[in-house]
Amino acid sequence: MIKLNVQDETARLRAVVLGTACSNGPIPTLGEAYDPKSIENIKAGTYPTEKDMVLEMEALNSIFKKYDIKVYRPNIIENYNQIFSRDIAFVVEDKLIISNILPDREKEVEAIQYVIDEVESSKIITTTDDVHFEGGDVMLWNNHIFIGTYKEDDYADIITARTNMKGVNFIKNLFPNKIVKEFDLVKSNTNAKLNALHLDCCFQPVGKNKAIIHKEGFKNEEDYEFLVNLFGIENLFHISADEMYQMFSNVFSISPKVVVSEQNFTRLNTWLRAQGFIVEEVPYAEIGKQEGLLRCSTMPLIRD
Numbered sequence: 230m231i232k233l234n235v236q237d238e239t240a241r242l243r244a245v246v247l248g249t250a251c252s253n254g255p256i257p258t259l260g261e262a263y264d265p266k267s268i269e270n271i272k273a274g275t276y277p278t279e280k281d282m283v284l285e286m287e288a289l290n291s292i293f294k295k296y297d298i299k300v301y302r303p304n305i306i307e308n309y310n311q312i313f314s315r316d317i318a319f320v321v322e323d324k325l326i327i328s329n330i331l332p333d334r335e336k337e338v339e340a341i342q343y344v345i346d347e348v349e350s351s352k353i354i355t356t357t358d359d360v361h362f363e364g365g366d367v368m369l370w371n372n373h374i375f376i377g378t379y380k381e382d383d384y385a386d387i388i389t390a391r392t393n394m395k396g397v398n399f400i401k402n403l404f405p406n407k408i409v410k411e412f413d414l415v416k417s418n419t420n421a422k423l424n425a426l427h428l429d430c431c432f433q434p435v436g437k438n439k440a441i442i443h444k445e446g447f448k449n450e451e452d453y454e455f456l457v458n459l460f461g462i463e464n465l466f467h468i469s470a471d472e473m474y475q476m477f478s479n480v481f482s483i484s485p486k487v488v489v490s491e492q493n494f495t496r497l498n499t500w501l502r503a504q505g506f507i508v509e510e511v512p513y514a515e516i517g518k519q520e521g522l523l524r525c526s527t528m529p530l531i532r533d
């Protein structure tokens with residue numbers, strides 16, 4: 230059995246689900262794509278190849294091996310995108326919460342059923358179809374749970390809005406001892422530079438008291454100010470719309486000291502090293518063309 234334990238974003242990682250790019254399927258049609266960056270790359274003829282994406286995910290896998298982390302991979306579903314494991318389920322404390330994910334991505338959950346079967350059934354949480362959340366929108370931070378959401382009435386038309394207020398309230402009720410803080414995010418179905426697809430696309434803590442943030446990803450300035458007050462302005466690394474588009478906030482912590490980052494994120498990697506972090510660089514830009522990066526493709530099961 231797997232004894233789940235995740236208390237925050239950065240404690241030493243022991244076990245993780247890492248997605249797979251194997252049998253990713255043909256290039257989606259514009260109608261099949263569900264994020265603006267994929268659409269942009271399909272139109273430009275630059276959609277990533279399976280071969281390149283498999284190589285990138287193996288580079289991440291080898292970092293996990295180096296740090297002796299137990300890695301679970303999804304079972305392969307033929308011709309199906311299974312890269313972004315983060316969104317399909319997530320661990321809070323000792324509970325595995327199964328997301329009600331975008332219907333286009335539903336089969337991804339079946340592929341990790343063998344992992345779910347290793348978890349004590351009383352720890353597995355599911356909910357009704359009207360309650361939406363994806364793991365990319367949910368972050369644990371000390372006594373807080375941060376959740377990205379979208380509050381406008383046109384939620385149903387916004388394919389980039391994945392977590393609704395019913396989802397936020399469900400998590401609030403599940404963890405009455407936590408401070409659940411939701412953030413209304415800026416969304417665009419058509420322009421990836423104006424789209425905070427999930428909370429982890431515009432914000433993520435690193436280390437014990439620092440975070441990467443794109444201010445304009447937050448619809449309300451007060452939400453941004455809340456994070457400034459919590460972390461301290463000197464501890465925030467601000468990223469531009471272009472850096473959000475490159476997914477600078479979607480690095481992945483394997484301990485409070487060690488961050489896995491993309492090899493081209495020079496400005497961020499230099500800052501991280503100056504703060505005393507060990508930065509493990511991997512190539513991940515091809516995966517990034519699908520509007521997800523390192524955090525998005527991992528789902529931690531056990532941290533210290």
Ligand SMILES: NC(=O)NCCC[C@H](N)C(=O)O
Pocket residue numbers: 263264267313315316364365366426427429430519520521522524525
């Ligand atoms: N946590 C994340 O931001 N996940 C990235 C998911 C990207 C995928 N193309 C999607 O739109 O669902």
